[in-house]
Amino acid sequence: MIKKLVIVFVTLIAYQIHGQEGTASPYSFYGLGNQKFKGTVENRSMGGISVFIDSIHVNLRNPASYATKNLQAFNGESRPVKFAIGGSHNSIKLKTDSSSEEASSTTFDYIALAIPMGRFGFGFGLLPNTSVGYKLESLNNDGDIQNRFRGEGGVNKVFLGLGYRLADGLSIGVDAHYNFGNIQNSIVEYQYDNGVPIIYQSRESNRSDLSGLNLNFGVSYKRMVTNKLELSATATYSPESTITSKNNRSIETISTSTTGQEYVNDSDEIDLESLGQAETELILPSIFTVGLGVGAPRKWFVGAEYLFQNTSNLRRPISSSMPPNGPTHKDATTISVGGFFIPDYRSLNNYFKRTVYRAGFRYEDTGLNINSEAIKEFGISFGVGLPLSGGISSANVGFEVGKRGTTNNNLIQENFINLQLSLSLGDRWFQKRKYN
Template sequence: MPRFTHVLIAGTLILLHYSAQAQNIFSSPYSVYGIGMINNRTSSMNRSMGGVGIGVQDDFNLNPLNPASYGAISSPITHIYEVGLYVESNKYQMSTRSDSKSTGGLSNINYWFKFSPWWSASAGLAPFSSVGYKINTTRELGAASNVDYTYDGSGNINQLYLGNSFNIVKNLSLGVNISYLFGSITKNETIDLSNLSSVLTYENKIVARKMDIDFGLQYRIKIKNRALVLGVVADDGLTLRGTQKSALYDQNADTLTNDTGDKLKYKLPASAGFGIGLHSKRSILAADLKFENWSSANFSDQELTFQDTWKVAVGYLYKGNPNAESYWGLASLRTGFYVQNYQLKIDGTNLPLWGMSAGVSLPVFDGKSAINLTYSYDRLGTTTNNLIRQNSQKIMIDVVIRDLWGIKRKFD
């Protein structure tokens, strides 16, 4: 690999470390629950195709959604390096008012390489969950009325992963991702007891130091000049720990009492998914169905109603013409759509969740690498029963650098 690529990787790792500490100043009011908004480990290809990938094999792009796909990338590609950034605009609507916030940062870093013709690997960093909110409200407390409450939270849990893909027999591959989760999330609940000249604060802190593992399998069926790829993924879930502390302060911020509090447990669900992809020379049409057993989840600090979730996603990729003489003939186009039921029911109300995306991959460096541009729109929640509907628009840019041997692609 060229020296500049090694420098770029090292620099991005440093930037990602500091960005992980600072980003998600504001993400979603729904991140008040549990460990916040949970994210999938993805690449730019997955995000621009509506989040599909379980049954996708591409010889030019990474697909972390199913580790069995890593072996589909073949010679003459020897290395792939990908880093992504995003800018997000969120609008929050209630039945009587609305608000808007923006955020942004690094979305992922992925690096693919090959040990042998039958063993491929991928490593990277990506967000696992994020918390960012500040909510002010007035409630009754005992005989007192109009007591001011403030809820605020921030932080991230990130995942460092190493994935491996093995070609077991012809057309059958097995993959495994081993992830290390790290980071912290802090949530505070502050009660302003003005009549007692004091402030009561509860602090909930989650510190993640946890290993996780997930598996994938893919089988390729040749159909004349096309191929049908069937894929499955599975994860048995995990448990994270936390602590809850409480403190009573006077108006001068002097501590009156301090309690170390209870140990907390966050049990996250097992999941399984099935995907199918129809592959031709220049296109991929794919669909995923994923199940998450959220009814078995448990957060010891919050009384929440969880429900099992089903996610359906459909995506399309046009690869472009590798022999095109013009620049735009080499460009790759992607689009996709997903819908699922959210894992929480609040006050007996379901929270709809759906989204769509579209993107273009523009070749650079004589066609060896690419700049990927993606736009996505997501909607979560409802204004029914005084709840919040969150509309999110995101623009993402991913830089993909590939080392290839023996190929020179031409364009004007």
């Protein structure tokens, strides 16, 4: 089955390169956009933890996971080739002190394949890194629109990873990421004649085409500490790197329809080369995570994870204008706690006893400060893993409810509900056949 599904990988790369609007958040204006969760539905349903690693699920956050040990539940059989694909739907309520508005987005989240080769394991895949999608307006003293900001796009990444099992329970790995994408933003400055907007307005449009490489290193350690309990510990580190931004800017004369649609009547390209802005370097911040967990294999697990991201020197792609209450960045942190429970994975007559039940929560300081307000995020998640035939594949459903931001100091609070769906498929490509 997986061999036939690999062609989907090529199709989705083409779709992702073409682009999708992966968010409807005003906070995606800042930096390179909103950070996307870079894990599977299984991880996200447990508060985002990735400390749990096994032989039948792809772990996108730690390349050491590619070199897990063989399937103990199947008499030491070689671990399977693993294929994972997932997407999500996000419903958001944007709220200020005086008004509210609703928005939604549906996105492809990841596709990945992990292939075992003895003590080694290989992985590759595609997933979004950041996402931009906003429409912001500022008003003048008369309550009319003064500026309108729009933005869309984001950064995606293709990764190729290698894991190696040093000893029983101890694995290391490294991922190489190629980041690519584009971010487009514009600002319209409205002019009025006796309180009536003039027919033709001026718009500045910017486009940044982004590309660059970075690495992610990982280590995973598992050990039985009693006859029934297994301890898990993980760590990952992604060093700071740069991403190249090739920039274009134009000043346009536009007319606007009654529905807000903007039509270009004339356009002049700005010579960014003479300004030293045609090509700039942006920083991808370093990321460090450490996790610890304990559980009974194939029964239950609970773990916690801490993430530190050096976002204090993050900068935005090319744009000459900023909305009111310009931002500052400090280092970002996330604390995640979660786990799962399986009533009886061997049950033959009760499907729901073989189902995996997951739950967790996370608290994140995004590192973004606007008008002296720290933008923080909190989410509670839960989900299920529905077994498919063969015992090494599942369909996964996850939910997350949470909020981002605040209504203090004229800011926007986002209340969100996420629905995530995925397939996690295992296939025995390299199973040795036995003959009597």
